[in-house]
Amino acid sequence: MINRDRILNLFLDLVKIDSPSLKEKDVADYLCSLMQDKGYDIIKDNAGKACGGNTGNIFVRIPATGDGESIAFSAHMDCVNPCCGVVPVVKDDVVYSSGDTVLGGDDKAGLAVMIEALKHLEEESIPHPEIYLMFSICEESGMHGAKNMDATLLPAKNVIVLDSGGAVGTIVIKAPAKAGIKIVFKGKSAHAGITPESGISAIQIAAEAVTHMNLLRIDKETTANLGSIEGGGSTNIVTEQVTLSAEARSTNEESLQSQLDHMKKCCVDAADKFGGACDFDYEISYPALHVDESSMLLAKVEQSCKNISLASSRVSTGGGSDSNILYGKGYGVLTLGIGMSKVHTVEEFIKIKSMTDCAELVAEIMKS
Ligand SMILES: [Zn+2]
Numbered sequence: 001m002i003n004r005d006r007i008l009n010l011f012l013d014l015v016k017i018d019s020p021s022l023k024e025k026d027v028a029d030y031l032c033s034l035m036q037d038k039g040y041d042i043i044k045d046n047a048g049k050a051c052g053g054n055t056g057n058i059f060v061r062i063p064a065t066g067d068g069e070s071i072a073f074s075a076h077m078d079c080v081n082p083c084c085g086v087v088p089v090v091k092d093d094v095v096y097s098s099g100d101t102v103l104g105g106d107d108k109a110g111l112a113v114m115i116e117a118l119k120h121l122e123e124e125s126i127p128h129p130e131i132y133l134m135f136s137i138c139e140e141s142g143m144h145g146a147k148n149m150d151a152t153l154l155p156a157k158n159v160i161v162l163d164s165g166g167a168v169g170t171i172v173i174k175a176p177a178k179a180g181i182k183i184v185f186k187g188k189s190a191h192a193g194i195t196p197e198s199g200i201s202a203i204q205i206a207a208e209a210v211t212h213m214n215l216l217r218i219d220k221e222t223t224a225n226l227g228s229i230e231g232g233g234s235t236n237i238v239t240e241q242v243t244l245s246a247e248a249r250s251t252n253e254e255s256l257q258s259q260l261d262h263m264k265k266c267c268v269d270a271a272d273k274f275g276g277a278c279d280f281d282y283e284i285s286y287p288a289l290h291v292d293e294s295s296m297l298l299a300k301v302e303q304s305c306k307n308i309s310l311a312s313s314r315v316s317t318g319g320g321s322d323s324n325i326l327y328g329k330g331y332g333v334l335t336l337g338i339g340m341s342k343v344h345t346v347e348e349f350i351k352i353k354s355m356t357d358c359a360e361l362v363a364e365i366m367k368s
Contacts, residue, residue: 001120002116002117002120002356002359002360002363003116003119003120004352004356006116006119007112007113007116007352007355007356007359008090008095008352008355010112010115010116011095011105011108011109011112011355012088012090012095013030014027014030014104014108014111014112015086015088015095015097015103015104015105015108016086016087016088017030018083018084018085018086019077019078019079019083019104020078020079020080020081020083020084021053021078021079021080021137021138021139021140021141021144022048022051022052022053022054022078022137022138022141023053023054023078024053024054024055024077024078024137024138025054025055027077027108027111027135028044028055028058028077028135028137029055031058031077031111031115031135032044032058034115035060035133038062038122040060040061040062041060041061042058042059042060043058043059043061043153044056044057044058044059045057045059045148045149045150045153046148046150047136047137047138047144047145047147047148047149047150048137048145050144050148051137051138051144051145051148053137053138053144053145055137056137056145057134057135057136057137057145057146057149057150057153058077058133058134058135059132059133059134059135059153059154060132060133060135061130061131061132062118062128062130062131062132062133063130064128064129064130064131065125065127065128065368066127066128066129066367066368067127067129067368068128068129068368069129069156069157069158070129070130070131070132070155070156070157071129071130071131071132071156071158071159071160071365071366072131072132072133072134072154072156072158072159072160072331073114073131073132073133073134073159073160073161073162073362073366074110074133074134074135074136074159074160074161074162074163074322074326075107075108075110075111075113075114075134075135075136075161075162075163076107076110076135076136076137076138076139076140076145076163076322077107077108077111077135077136077137078137078138078139078140078141078145079102079104079106079107079108079140080102080106080140080343080344081102082100082101082102082346083101083102083104084101085100085101086098086101086102086103086104087100087101088103090352093351093352093353094349094350094351094352095349095350095351095352096347096348096349097346097348097349099346099347100346101346102343102344102345102346102348103348103349103350104348105338105340105341105343105348105349105350106163106165106340106343106344106348107139107162107163107340109162109338109339109340109350109354109355109358110161110162110163110338111135111162112355112359113162113338113355113358113359113362114133114162114359114362115133116355116356116359117359117360117362117363117366118131118133118363118366120359120360120363121363121366121367126363126367126368127367127368128366128367128368129368130156131366132154132155132156134149134154134159136149136322139163139321139322142285143286143320143321143322143324143325145322146322146325146326146329147325149329151329154331156331157331157332158297158331158332158333158334159323159326159331159332159333159334160297160301160333160334160335160336160362160365161321161322161323161326161333161334161335161336162335162336162338162358162362163321163322163323163335163338164317164321164335164336164337164338165337165338165339165340165341165343166315166337166339167313167337167339167354168310168336168337168338168339168354168357168358168361169305169310169311169312169313169337169361170312170313170315170336170337171291171298171301171302171312171313171314171315171334171335171336171337172289172291172315172316172317172323172334172335172336172337173290173291173298173314173315173316173334174251174288174289174290174291174315174316174317175251175288175289175316175317175318175319175320175321175323175324175335176221176222176223176249176250176251176256176288176317176318176319176320177249177250177251177253177256177284177286177287177288177324178247178248178249178284178285178286178320179247179248179249179256179260179282179283179284179285180245180247180282180283180285181244181245181246181247181248181260181263181280181281181282182243182244182245182246182279182281182282183206183209183243183244183245183246183263183267183278183279183280183281184241184242184243184244184278184279185202185205185206185209185231185241185242185243185244185267185270185271185276185277185278186202186240186241186271186276186277186278186279187199187200187201187202187203187204187205187238187239187240187241187242187274187276188200188238188240188276189237189238189239189240190237190238191236191237191238192235192236192237192238193236196238199238200238200274200275200276201238201239201274202231202232202239202240202241202242202276203231203232203239203242204274205242205270205271205273205274205276205278206229206231206242206244206270208269208270208273208274209266209267209269209270209271209278210226210244210266212266212269212270213262213263213266214259214262218248218250218255218259219255221250221251221252221255222248222249222250222251222252222255222256222259223248223249223250223318224246224247224248224249224259224263225246225247225248226244226245226246227245227246227247228244228245229242229243229244229245230242230243230244231243246263248260248263248282249318249320250288251288251289251290251316252288253287253288256288260282263280264280267280268280285320286320286324286325286328287324287327287328288324289323289324289327289333291333291334295332295334296332297332297334298314298334300365301334301336301365304361304364304365305361305364307364308360308361308364310357310360310361315337317335321335323335336358336361336362338350338354338355338358339351339353339354339355339357339358340354
């Protein structure tokens with residue numbers, strides 16, 4: 001049996017430990033001591049050094065007690081701000097924060113779920129293949145833990161990532177690629193009162209470019225947004241330079257490219273119109289994730305849902321997570337809904353039943 005009080009207490013302990021991105025060490029230490037008590041191999045990688053954090057990703061290896069292919073489970077240890085000094089409030093079947101911070105169910109519910117599932121298998125001596133757990137860092141700040149992970153410490157082919165909203169039974173089969181974009185518009189400074197005709201306003205170039213850009217919802221698979229605009233100073237100087245930050249996402253890599261081409265063309269055309277220049281740079285922050293319909297992992301998870309009479313649904317998401325990075329590194333990846341709700345807000349909550357149901361599902365997937 002999944003033990004409701006045990007998973008709840010573990011979850012409450014975890015959310016009370018502060019763990020903003022780059023400062024996950026206290027949670028890592030807590031989890032390591034739990035795992036050490038069980039006698040498992042625990043290894044920390046150097047991802048923390050690469051991104052300036054106070055701990056690395058933690059990998060735990062649980063030896064096989066039965067047949068089957070190795071499988072890994074992953075959840076991240078960091079939370080988005082405000083996440084320090086969380087005071088969890090349990091009301092009826094639901095855990096909330098006190099309203100001053102997030103709850104941190106994203107993703108400490110994922111951590112609690114995999115540990116409870118494991119305890120349940122052990123308690124009832126249910127055979128399982130070799131299992132790996134990955135407790136990652138810095139997911140919220142840009143998946144820096146997954147990006148810098150030592151993949152040799154996670155030798156399983158498939159990873160179940162416990163880090164999506166949606167009811168338990170939700171299976172993410174598509175997630176977008178994301179491009180981070182930086183555009184610098186270059187004009188020419190001049191005294192705005194004496195020789196304005198010899199100046200080129202970078203603000204006017206930027207405005208012209210943005211006016212022609214298709215933004216926000218582009219199509220079913222594609223989105224684009226401007227994040228910030230910076231530049232200019234005194235009104236008596238024609239603005240020489242403006243910098244714009246933006247992003248574009250798509251689950252379809254061709255659509256992403258054509259959106260980037262479109263945005264770039266708007267910028268180049270605007271610069272030409274005013275006789276200025278522009279630099280349009282982008283970086284693909286993470287690749288799109290597509291789970292094949294015929295994926296064995298998908299079949300296994302859907303069958304596990306059936307085995308415990310849980311309705312499953314395949315969904316696509318607009319957000320990125322460690323899953324995209326792991327997928328990009330060649331792992332088979334499925335992200336599961338764990339029931340966390342209103343994440344990244346101080347109204348975040350999770351039902352205790354979502355955690356117990358999810359632990360039951362994860363235990364079912366872990367079984368031989
Ligand atoms: Zn998360």
